[in-house]
Each structure stands twice: as C-alpha cells, then as structure tokens.
Amino acid sequence: xxxxxxxxxxxxxxxxxxxxxxxxxxxxxxxTEAAASAIAITAPWSRETSEGQKAGGAFMMIANTGSxxxxxxxxxxxxxxxxxxxxxxxxxxxxxxxxxxxxLEVPAGSEVLLKPGSFHVMLMDLKEPLKAGKKVPLTLxxxxxxxxEVALEVQSAGAMGxxxxxxxxxxE
Amino acid sequence: MAWAAGTRAMSDPFPEAEPEPSPERTxxxxxxxxxxxxxxxxxxxxxxAIVMLAPDRTPPAGNGAYPDTIGGPFALTxxxxxxxxxxxxxxxxxxxxxxxxxxxDVCPTTLSRMAQWRGQMGADGDKFQIVFVSVDPxxxxxxxxxxxxDLFGTPILGLTGTNEEIDAAVRAYRAFYQKVxxxxxxxxxxxxxxxxxxxxxxxxxxxxxxxxxNTNALAKLKRLVG
Numbered sequence: 221x222x223x224x225x226x227x228x229x230x231x232x233x234x235x236x237x238x239x240x241x242x243x244x245x246x247x248x249x250x251x252t253e254a255a256a257s258a259i260a261i262t263a264p265w266s267r268e269t270s271e272g273q274k275a276g277g278a279f280m281m282i283a284n285t286g287s288x289x290x291x292x293x294x295x296x297x298x299x300x301x302x303x304x305x306x307x308x309x310x311x312x313x314x315x316x317x318x319x320x321x322x323x324l325e326v327p328a329g330s331e332v333l334l335k336p337g338s339f340h341v342m343l344m345d346l347k348e349p350l351k352a353g354k355k356v357p358l359t360l361x362x363x364x365x366x367x368x369e370v371a372l373e374v375q376s377a378g379a380m381g382x383x384x385x386x387x388x389x390x391x392e
Numbered sequence: 393m394a395w396a397a398g399t400r401a402m403s404d405p406f407p408e409a410e411p412e413p414s415p416e417r418t419x420x421x422x423x424x425x426x427x428x429x430x431x432x433x434x435x436x437x438x439x440x441a442i443v444m445l446a447p448d449r450t451p452p453a454g455n456g457a458y459p460d461t462i463g464g465p466f467a468l469t470x471x472x473x474x475x476x477x478x479x480x481x482x483x484x485x486x487x488x489x490x491x492x493x494x495x496x497d498v499c500p501t502t503l504s505r506m507a508q509w510r511g512q513m514g515a516d517g518d519k520f521q522i523v524f525v526s527v528d529p530x531x532x533x534x535x536x537x538x539x540x541x542d543l544f545g546t547p548i549l550g551l552t553g554t555n556e557e558i559d560a561a562v563r564a565y566r567a568f569y570q571k572v573x574x575x576x577x578x579x580x581x582x583x584x585x586x587x588x589x590x591x592x593x594x595x596x597x598x599x600x601x602x603x604x605x606n607t608n609a610l611a612k613l614k615r616l617v618g
Binding site: 267268269270271272273274275276277302304306308310311313314315316317318319321336337340342344376377378379380 | 497498508576578583
C-alpha cells in the first residue's frame, strides 16, 4: 500500500515537473526554433480579384506536427498593405466576418483548414489585382514558429478549393 | 334582462342552452345545426374557389411561404452610369443578392454558384437576370462593381448607389447590412447572404439560402423562369 502510494507520488511529481519544464520552454528562444519545423502549410491558394477590388481571401491547410500549440498571429505580402486573420460565421441568413484579433490557434498534433465559409487570411488594401494562374508570396507569422513563407496559387474568383478544376466560374 | 333572455331563447338554435330540452326540440335543433354546418362548408368552399380562381390573388407558383412585403421600389446605378430601378427590371425575372467586393467569401462563392446554375440551365439560363448590389459605396464605385462582376464569366448586373439609395433597396428587400469597424481602423460589412428570386413583376417568388444545395437552388431557378 505504502509502496503503491510512493509510486503514485513519484508519478505525480514527474508530471508536475514536466509541466514546469514545458512552460518556460514555450517562451525560450530555443523552443521557438524547435517549433519552427512543426508548422507545415499545404495547398495555399487565393481567388482572382478585379481591378478596384481592395481585398482578397487566402486559404490553406496548416498542420502543427510539433508537441506545443502554436498560433497564427499575422502576416505580410507585397501585394497587400495589411494581412489579417478572419473567421466567418452565419447568423441566420446574415454573414458576419470577424478579424481574429488574438490570431488562430493551431493545436499541437493537429491541422486547421482555412477555407471559404470558415477561417481565412485576408489580404487587405490590395496594391494590385490577384491574377488567376499567378503565384502570390505571403509570409505568415506564427507565435512559436515565427515567419513561414508560402506562395498562394491564384484560382478563379469562384474557386472553392485548392486545385479545383473548371466549372466553378462558369466561363465556358 | 328579461328581454335579452327572451330574445336569446327565440333565436338560439342550440337547444343545449335550455336546461331540459324535449327530444323533439333536440332533434329540431340538430337539424338546424346540420343545415348551418352545411352552409358554412358551402361558404368556405365558395370562398376558397374565389381565392383560387382570382388571378390577382394567386401567389406565384403557389408559393405562399414568403410575404409580399419583400421587394419593392429602389433606384440604383449600373457600372455604365445607367439608372436601374424596380420598374426598369420588370419584364424578366431576376435573382438579387446584396454584398460588397471586399467580401472574400460569401459573395464570390454565391456569384460563382449562380453562374454555375445558370450554365446548367441551358437556354433557360438566359431567362433571368443576376443582380448584385454592393452595399459598400464608400469603397465600391459603379465601375469597380462592373469589373468585379465580370470575374464570374456570366452577365451579372452590378449595382450600387448613395448610402440612402442602398438603405432604401435593402429595406425594400427586408435584408440587412451593417458596417463593423475593425482593429486596423478599417471596416467590414455583415450582410444578408440569401439570394432573392423575383418574378417578372418584381414579386418575391423564392429565396436561395447560403447553404442551399445545388439541386434545390437549380429547382428554384427553373421554377423562376418556368
């Protein structure tokens, strides 16, 4: 009985110690570097915009294979004055778009999909239209992983997903 | 009091009002009741027939689910500067949607879905107009809207107006929009994401909601032009 208790106590103290270790690590520079490799972005894409259209959405899959949660907190692109992180919610038949001022959390070991109708990156005050077929550079900033560079593949204005074929814009 | 009671006793066909009705009186009362019920049935059927046969009162395509109060007078400006009103749109059914060009999601998705449905309708696809109203005149000029709707590869009439004109149009459609300030000192706009289907007389015939399936939306559009 006593032996069981002491084993349990040892286990508890290990967990507590691990917890104590984890906290400072998340803020230490070394941890940032370690976490950098944990964020992987696949299939980044955007929608074509017209001249005079001041904003465009960007979508992608963000995977965090690391052991600590990370957070997308901002970004920059040469084609936009500002990069914001937004979500969209339907409130009855009303669409409400909101900036995620605290960023978007990407939990450890999970993936977050940015897609139409949900989370997305907004390229605000576009300096030039996004042309279908072109690639647009975008640097995303993560709290832990730091800057991650991607190239957005510009699809048609009505595309619903990365690499979607034809038929969505009705050009034919 | 006595007069009132007497009157009631004479005219009241329902004998249960009397404390102890005789069997004869009850039978007579039931007969009267039956006659009155038949009369009522005749009235209801007659009224129903009048409602159904009167052309003005027939709801378009039998859809009584939507109030007549959606739709009405508005006056807005097209990309080429032409004034477009509810009167000038008459003669052809139209599908009208409110949004803004900085809307990265619902607006392009909806406009491209509409283009897609129109494509699937073949020749019937030309029998209705697609109308996009920007509720953001501070950012979207009529020319901006013209270039924006051109992205979708199908004829779409892009409209906007002064804030007052937009408010009037949005009110006419019982729609909603609201500017929401953002942290960067900018703004975004919450707005109704439904498409209103209006017949050739400018009366509401149906609504395509944001989450409508392609099958349902296509059926509604076919009915609009049918």
